[in-house]
Amino acid sequence: MAIQVEVSTRNEITVVTVAGEIDGGSAPGLQSQVLPLLQQNGALVLDLAGVTYMSSAGLRVLLLLYRQAVARNGRVALAGVAETIKDTMAVTGFLKFFTVAGTVDQALTTLQQA
Template sequence: MEVTIKDFDEITILEVKGNIDSKTAPEFERNAKLATDKSEKIGLELSQVEFMSSAGLRVLLMIYRNIKAQNGRVVLIGVSEEIQDVMSTTGFINFFTIVETLDEALTVLKQA
């Protein structure tokens, strides 16, 4: 798994490539912590994530709670149908705004 952090003014985007599982979740969490410490507007680009285990879902929940505590917003970008299904089953999908493109995410986060 590879995580790249990009800043767009007051918005931070984490681009994730690869699977998020018990082995890669700690790295995802470290990068997410860096992002949530510096911004309350977070976009998670997940279009290149094919699989997310419960460990990855736990990190998403941590991100949501950290940002919610700052009165911020989290937007998920390009989430696969399979991951959306898992998120829907667990109820996690209700915590996030999901968009298809980075431009859509930036528009939503600028309005937040």
């Protein structure tokens, strides 16, 4: 499954916008694109508003990003997560690792306050 990934910077925070379905096929590509963007003490927002499906492999990429960010003393926030995906994340325990915001703006605010 193809996904689109766009990277931008807002207020010195990296914003990665993802669209499509994140599954076993697309997850490795996403991982290799996003991992290098993590910086020491840096913050990163993943805008997932365009993500319509997230498989177990997709959730694992998110958690891997989180773990890598923590190792670099950084922070990761998720924005625009669809309700069904958020629910799956809550039930399986993935959700509570993340700062979750409704929109990218809210995510930026939260990260800047932290």
